[in-house]
Amino acid sequence: MTTLTQDPRHLDEAARAALFTGAHTANTFADTPVTDEQLTQIWELARWAPTGANLQPLRVLFVRTPEARARLVPLLADTNRDRAASAPAIAVLAVDDRFHDAIPTVAPFMVPRQGWLEENPAARGEMGSYSGALQAGYFILAVRALGLAAGPMAGFDKAGVDAEFFAGTSWRSSLVVNIGHPGPDAFRPRLPRLPHEDVVRFA
């Protein structure tokens, strides 16, 4: 089960199943707690994967106290509240609209473009949104890499979450991800994936 095959960097079947082929979105969660150390480890993995010009616009708020969860859950779509309420932790993924402030540290080669990004909020928003979503994809797989279940949810009141949690900051929420161990009947039958011939072409 756990021997590496073909190439030392090639993931074996068990690891591929954990991330991709055998993983499902969890809809219920067990009481088993998730520690702050585990939550920190998620980011310790996800942060190494690549972003456009290394600008790393994603930000993460881990909501896990009863008080903070009680502020967040009512801002989710009706259909998302029950499963979020049962999750021991809920990550609010956000994009920092001022991600370009870090350019001198993370992307010195971009310093000549920093002023342009400051003056072009629409272009900046597009860059932040794209790399932020790439990083959200890495984040979801990093949750799974740690043996935890992820439940991403796009249906929530973004303006409400921003006002409640990010007032006075440049963070803007984009996705909410339940995190925990699967509970009873956590997994629904998998929805169909598009056939390869509708998605993949060769040239």
Place this chain on the structure above:
Amino acid sequence: MTTLTQDPRHLDEAARAALFTGAHTANTFADTPVTDEQLTQIWELARWAPTGANLQPLRVLFVRTPEARARLVPLLADTNRDRAASAPAIAVLAVDDRFHDAIPTVAPFMVPRQGWLEENPAARGEMGSYSGALQAGYFILAVRALGLAAGPMAGFDKAGVDAEFFAGTSWRSSLVVNIGHPGPDAFRPRLPRLPHEDVVRFA
């Protein structure tokens, strides 16, 4: 090195290194070919990870014949041409602006909203762009899961690529990813990542 720890779904250190902590963007590629079967396997992994309402907007064109590569490389930013030219395969990741046509098959619960998506191209574009970028993140990690190196590049002439490869279709290019085995001096020193305290908060 390869024993699973703590949980059967928990990735070991070697697998985490292959995906996250030890992986780097490759800037040169070896002559070692990448087969169409390997390219197909990338999608076979990536397609299982979650998208908003299961709508799966990402599309993939694998460019690997000399003729097709000669059409693509001039459309990349100057600084991206040499590395792309050395890659045995280049994936053009695109979003299908008509992803909602698949709703009856992949997301029957969305049928009542299909007409609304047809009539609201801006909202549809935002959904497609977000889930397409999530899927691009999964795609990059799936390349790595197969023991291959990925080199994502945002700098290219999108309109030019769409005209050259996607004329008459609803595919719109969003990211180009070099794929292959690392060549000589493939890896530059890693650029810094933001410190945890700038990214992660707890509530």
